[in-house]
Amino acid sequence: MNHKNILARAVSLALAGGTLAVSFTGSVAVAAEEQNAQKVERIEVTGSRIKRTDVETSSPVMVMDATEIKQSGYDRVEDILNQLPQIEAAETSFLANGATGTATLDLRGLGSNRTLVLINGRRMQAGSIYSQSADVNQIPASLVKRVEVLTGGAAAVYGADAVAGVVNFVMDDDFEGFQFNAGASGYQHKNDNSYIQGLMDERGYDYPDGYNGIDGKAYSMDMTMGGNFDNGKGHATVYAVWRRNDELRQGSRDYSSCALNNAGTVCGGSATAPNPYFDVFPVVDGEMGKDEFFGFLNPNGAGFIEDPDGVMNLYNYAPVNHFMRPNERFSTGAFVNYEINEHFRPYLEVSFMHNRTAGQIAESGTFFNNELLMDYNNPLMTDAQKAQLQEYFGQTPDDQFIMYIGKRNVEGGPRSDNMEHTSYRILTGMEGDINGTWSYDISYSYSATSSSSIYKNDLLATQIPQRVGAVGTECLEADGCLYYNVFELGGVTAEQAAQLAGVGTLNGIVKQTIYNGYISGDLGWSLPTTENTIGVVIGAERRELDYERTADTIYAEGLLLGQGGPTEDIIGDINVNEVFAELAIPVLDNLNVNLAGRLSDYDTTGTDSTYSIGADYTLADAYKFRASYARAVRAPNVSELFSSTGIGLWSGADPCAGSAEAIENRGLDAEMCARTGVTSDLYGNISSSPANQYNEVSGGNTELKPETADTYTVGVVGSPFEGFNFSIDYFKIKMEKVIDSIGAETILENCALTGDATFCDNIHRSVSGSLWLGQTGYVENALANIGSRTWEGVDLTSGYQMELGSGTLAFSLNGSYSIKKEIEPVAGASNLAYDCSGVISSRCGVASPKWRHTIRTEYLADDYSIALKWRFYGKVDYNDSTDVLVGDGISSYSFFDLSGNYAVNDYITITAGVNNILDKEPPMVGGTLATNANTMSGFYDSLGRFLFTSVGVKF
Known part of the structure; x- marks a missing residue:
């Protein structure tokens, strides 16, 4: 048995096996071509820089190819990748309030900052002034040859951020010819949700009914050209992509046309309403008294109507509010390779992207933010209003009171965060053969993203006191000042509101410079047990990351009332020098061991090492068993280190707010709530935030240490009979010293349950006990190395193809089963740990089904193909002490997609399809569980049926 035959068999098994099972149609054809090839070529596979003949490594790699990407109908990369069961929704176009304007990927649900994104094996830069994660908007979907997802830790090979794994976009840089595609898509839905329509009928709200036609339309065009030059010594590929989609507001769907309360049982909303609300406390002996009047203007008179629960x-x-943000994006770039000789092959990659989007949310308001000292000489209040408050508090006309005002700025219109991103990336380098067994690769890359946020139509806190007649202020008509007449129904005019409006501006740039070089080759000797020689890679890398975000005065001083607090500058840089090495050691003809290590020296956190070991064993040319262990270290990023500490908002619930009955229904009592700062007088008398938003003090921490993770995988790849292949892999990820905040709601709950000072010392209630009225009540929730996370699960892929008639019938499965997603919020406090697998709660974030899968069936003929896809999400149980779902949980969900393409002739191809054929709505959840629009937007199909078509011309 000679060396070449062993390699050929290895390639055959690998390509028939599980790595390419997910890539369905295209990879089946590739596998067939390569199995029939006479030459065994060494290739580089994601997860290693060692070129090998076997695409199956000791760590599992899944592949999605260009055919599936095209037939998905999506041209946003995040929408394409979020179909994989191993990826959870992160930043998408279906977020509005607090959106970064970027698109990010979250592998395993460990966070997008722990998912390393690569282009052709080289890392991308951070995405924007709000995000430290890569923005996949920069990637042209039409030019992606395949996406390789490595689901084991890969920090030893690629450096930090690869805790959950790697997503590598392999681009079609050897394209030949000319290609032009034009496409259009849109959503269609029948609004017939009787449950929420009934809730809106009770409130008298408007909502759409019946079919909406086609909305949320998107249009795209892309062009690619490529070919050889200089007698075949060089090759160049250039591309240009344009894409635009319309906005969709939440009022376009019945199930999102009202904001559900926490329990999902009524249409909730905000106490900051068009009709002003007033929260009033008497001043007693120079301080705020404990008595409270909470109410709004009487529409039938000049006084107030008391509303202690804030629900009338x-x-x-x-x-x-936006359900889907509008977006327009243009990108262009080129890939150039040139061979001067076999020892010197320079290459160049350049790309440019400009992206514009806007997140629109409801009108701004006063939001009970200003603590206003008032007296009974106020020029705006009526005599009846003054008399009513004096009687309520037992005051005289000479006394004073403190007032918080909630008034929605309907006269001024919605708020809008207009975001722009401009990114470019330049990579140049050279590679070549040193001799017959050794080669080198040296590269330099510079990438930068400049971005801006212009926030319009928010109200300025500083402009309110004088315009409502607060003590010690003046509003002089001669100076053009207009009173903000909140004490009269309809008293506020557009002109008055305009004087309160402000614009906040953020600008920033993130720059990344990488110097990388390595040599790879064959040591030329082997162990006595095999003829296969040992492969090696040795290299070094330097990364320089500079991050700068500049806020104008309005942002920096927190003057915009809708922001929840100041947004300050962030300026910082991180430099790291690294050396790395890999070894591929054949132990037997059918047993290989792979080693990798990296030593990293950060100028912020010092020196750390990462390493991995893996092994694979081939049995009878039909099965491959594999196992790996990897140690990953993720150093804190610029934002985590250098963000300033300030007050802001968190979404959730105060478990000790509301009536005594409501608190007791959550499993708490007066003694438990006392631990969180609720006195006996306040127990059962603290109002909940109608908008489910509370104050927290959060920010970065320069004392952060790197987090560590140990990743284990064990699996088998098999091809037991012709046409069928499968892979099954168990994984476990154990993270320690996790960089995160404990979570304000977790702090409140654990304080109430345990009385532990670790939690209770971080709770600061206002005099009224509130954590949302004004800013004197808040929870401290800064970043720290807080505890651990343990993720366990199993991934399963399989594929089968057979000849049928004049074509080929292919089946494929990609599934993932979650065994455990355990979060320990404080190191060593195992009694406080909770499991997020198979449940949904405000502590866990997005729903986490135990099982998700995608099954695809496709028939391929000479000039057409048709595919049916089944996307399945397992049921999710409710598990939280302060929130309630719409029902007892989320039942299992199935979405069915149908697509096909037809080759009109040798040059023209038409693709069309329908995703979510049955127009299934996403599951509705209560206010504290929704990411947007009463659901987990971007995780489940959010807008109903999706129709798409495109025409491609290639020659």
Whole structure:
């Protein structure tokens, strides 16, 4: 048995096996071509720089190829990748309030900052002034040859951020010819949700009914050209992509046309309503008294109507909010390779992207933010209003009171965060053969993203006191000042509101410079047990990351009332020098061991090492068993280190707010709530935030240490009979010293349950006990190395193809089963740990089904193909003490997609399809569980049926 035959058999097994099982149609054809090839060529596989003949490594790699990408109908990369069961939704176009304007990927649900994104094996830069994660908007979907997803840790090979794994976009840089594609898509839905329509009928809200036609339309065009030059010594590929999609507001769907309360049982809303709300406390001996009047203007008179629970006049802020943001994007770039000789092959990659989007949310308001000292000489209040408050508090006309005002700025229109991103990336280098067994690769890359956020139509806190007649202020008409007449129904005019409006501006740039060089080759000797020689890679890398975000005065001083607090500058840089090495050691003809190590020296956190070991064993040319262990270290990023500490908002619930009955229904009592700062007088008398938003103090921490992770995988790849292949892999990821905040709601709950000072010392209630009225009540929730996370699960892929008639019938499966997603919020406190697998709660974030899969069936003929896809999400149980779902949990969900393409002739191809054929709505959840629009937007199909078509011309 000679060396070449062993390699050929290895390639055959690998390509028939599980790595390419997910890539369905295209990879089946590739596998067939390569199995029939006479030459065994060494290739580089994601997860290693060692070129090998076997695409199956000791760590599992899944592949999605260009055919599936095209037939998915999506041209946003995040929408394409979020179909994989191993990826959870992160930043998508279906977020509005607090959106970064970027698109990010979250492998395993460990966070997008722990998913390393590569282009042709080289890392991308951070995405924007809000995000330290790579923005996949920069990647042209039409030029992606395949996406390789490595689901084991890969920090030893690629450096930090690869805790959960790697997503590598392999681009079609050897394209030949000319290609032009034009496409259009849109959503269609029948609004017939009787449950939420009934809730809106009770409130008298408007909502759409019946079919909406086609909305949320998107249009795209892309062009690619490529070919050889200089007698075949060089090759160049250039591309240009344009894409635009319309906005969709939450009022376009019945199930998102009102904001559900926490329990999902009524249409909630905000106490900051068009009809002003007033929270009033008497001043007693120079301090705020404990008595409280909470109410709004009486529409039938000049006085107030008391509303202690804040539910009589809620504002439905949902309809004007974006469900899907509008977006326009242009990108262009080129790939150039040139061979001067076999020892010197220079290459160049350049790309440019400009992206514009806007996140629209409901009108701004005063949001009970200003603590206003008032007296009974106020020029705006009526005599009846003054008399009513004096009687309520037992005051005289000479006394004073403190007032918080909640008034929605409907006269001024919605708020809008207009975001722009401009990114470019230049990579140049050279590679070549040193001799017959050794080669080198030296590269330099520079990438930068400049971005801006212009926040319009928010209200300025500083402009309110004088315009409502607060003590010690003046509003002089001669100076053009207009009173903000909140004490009269309809008293506020557009002109008055305009004087309160402000614009905040953020600008920033993130720059990344990478110097990389390595040599790879064959040591030329082997162990006595085999003829296969040992492969090696040795290299060094330097990365320089500079991050700068500049806020104008309005942002920096927190003057915009809708922001929840200041947004300050962030300026910082991180430099790291690294050396790395890999070894591929054949132990037997059918047993290989792979070693990798990296030593990293950060100028912020010092020196750390990462390493991995893996092994694979081939049995009878039909099965490959594999196992790996990897140690990953992720150093804190610029934002985590250098963000300033300030007050902001968190979404959730205060478990000790509301009536005594409501608190006891959550499993708490007066003694437990006392631990969180609720006195006996306040127990059962603290109002909940109608918008489910509370104050927290958060920010970066320069004392952060790197987090560590140990990743284990064990699996088998097999091809037991012709046409069928499968892979099954168990994984476990154990993270320690996790860089995160404990979570304000977790702090409140654990304080109430345990009384532990670790939690209770971080809770600061206002005099009224509130954590949302004004800014004197808040929870401290800064970043720290807090505890651990343990993820366990199993991935399964399989594929089968057979000849049928004049074509080929192919089946494929990609599934993932979650065994455990355990979070320990404080190191060593195992009694506080909770499992997020198979449940949904505000502590865990997005729903986490135990089982997800995608099954695809496709028939391929000479000039057409048709594919049916089944995307399945397992049921999710409810598990939280403060929130309730719409129902007892989320039942299992199935979405069915149908697509096909037809080759009109040798040059023209038409593709069309329908995703979510049955127009299934996403599951509705209560206010504290929704990411947007009463659901987990971007995780489940959010807008109903999706129709798409495109025409491609190639010659």
